[in-house]
Amino acid sequence: MNGVEVSPWTLRYVAVAVASFLLAQALMVLGLSYPIRPLAAPATLATVHLVTIGWLTLLMLGVLHQFIPVIGAKRLHSQAASGVTFWLVAGGLVLLVLGFLSMPSLLLPIGGTLVLAGVLIAVWNLGVTLAASRPLRLPALYVTASLCFLTLTVLLGVSFAVALTLPEVFAPATIGALLTRGIALHLLGGIGGWFGLTAMGVADRLLAMFALAPEDRGRARHWAFWLVSVGIGASWLAGLILTLMPSPVVQDIGMLGWGALFIGVALYLFDMRELFRRRRRRELEANAVFGRVSLWALGVAAAMTAFAGVLSQFASLAPALVYALLVGWLSGLALSQLYKIVPFLTWLERYGKTLGKTRVPRVQDLVVERRARPMFWLYFGGAAVGTLGMVVVSEWLLRLGALLTLVGTLGIAREIWLVRHPKTEPVPSDRQSA
């Protein structure tokens, strides 16, 4: 009898991730990043990487070390390796942030290498677990693809760190290409490939599971995955080839890839609408309600992309697009799912042994949604204000948006903290948990 154990590391990843996100938002409120500072300013880069590595990467890695065993019905290959990844990525992040703030500094390539080492261990650890659980179902396919993009993105990141601090390693032309087209690949692979595909796969499973929606929702569900992952892969590869040599054919393939990605996202949103439409649970819990709101943010980002394409304004709308994706969709989804994952794991840890023998509280008795829901609205309101601030390049709107998301995140983090550290013991509610 195997079964999956609760990972002792997941909640540590979550704690450092939430702390990084709070710090990054505080820096934005203080005006220490774009648009008050330039996009490539040290403080902006430090803030962005607190969000991307500290918050989203640590969070997703922590969750995947629990999620992949559960969806694949296979034990995690190594819990110890999960701990090593945690320390390497968290330690690397600290050096990276200090490195950005003292650019050019050797701390950048050192920190980057630590993050890379942690990520490679995670990819190996999770990859072996995935391989043991073949044949892979759709959520596992999403995660497999996303782990490939994670590796590529971090490899590129380390190359930037080396190019910035030890330029003699590369030919001057390579540095030029790296720091222009390379950055675009870093963004595409990181946001679309790593965060995007992970978020899509995890949401496909978690939202269906907790909203009681069927898995056989039709072809769109599968087409969405293939179009998005192959689309990102094709535009990524095309971008890489184009840094080495100009080729109109490859450029066309790249454009096709973007097209496939766009259609894939549209199909995904359609499928998610089906998921909610065909659910059997009428009253949704906060994780599903706000998971759905985060999908609206993805929809808004997709609409912005279409709009930017029509007006040929892609370059000027790109910062707003990135903000809508990172803060609205990905972080919003992450917060909403954490609000389910942490209570669930805590409940298992606390009551697993006595289940069936005594009446225990339900998972929902561990949370107070009445207090959490306004915090989520504050968060998403702030994300909308911040995105608008990015579109019109208004410093004050952006800072106001960041203040609202910061207060919202603090409120949600407090609720999650209280799940772990209740002031009073939760009691079984009247509704029997059966």
Next chain:
Amino acid sequence: MMEPKILDVRADLKAGREPLPMIMQAVKGLSPGQPLLLRATFEPIPLYRVLGMKGYGHEAKRIEDGDWEILFSPGEKRGLFGHRSKAAPDDDAAAKTSAEGWPAPVRTLDNRGLTPPEPMIRILSTLEEMGPGEVLEAFNDREPQFLYPELRERGHSIHVEKQDQGAHLLIRHSD
């Protein structure tokens, strides 16, 4: 084709007796390759799944008085919803536990359509009410991964049959 064994449960159904133990008993008594011909007052759709998982296909037809006659013949293994079971590589020690020689289930839980962790709570609560060696059967939407460590802790054994759209569990109470 081998001569089928005939089982008529119509009288039992009319008398309000639960036919499942009898049917399972009859299935157990079949010789290898032998079909079972079942007569009942209604079409026993849930049974298709249960016997499908044991590798029996079915052919149903209406007979006199609106009763049903179903021929269960051994052959291709079918999944919970009539699909062919995916031959998922199953090195789980859990799934390997053979349910052979276990008594027929005394309780059945349909946990489909419940959100986690409710299936797990129901299974563990039901087991507390059961006696040593008794078998509980459950239909779940998915394999209850977090249940296994609790069962192990309490000394119960489980046999899991993975389906395309769920899992069929047989859990034997510790002796």
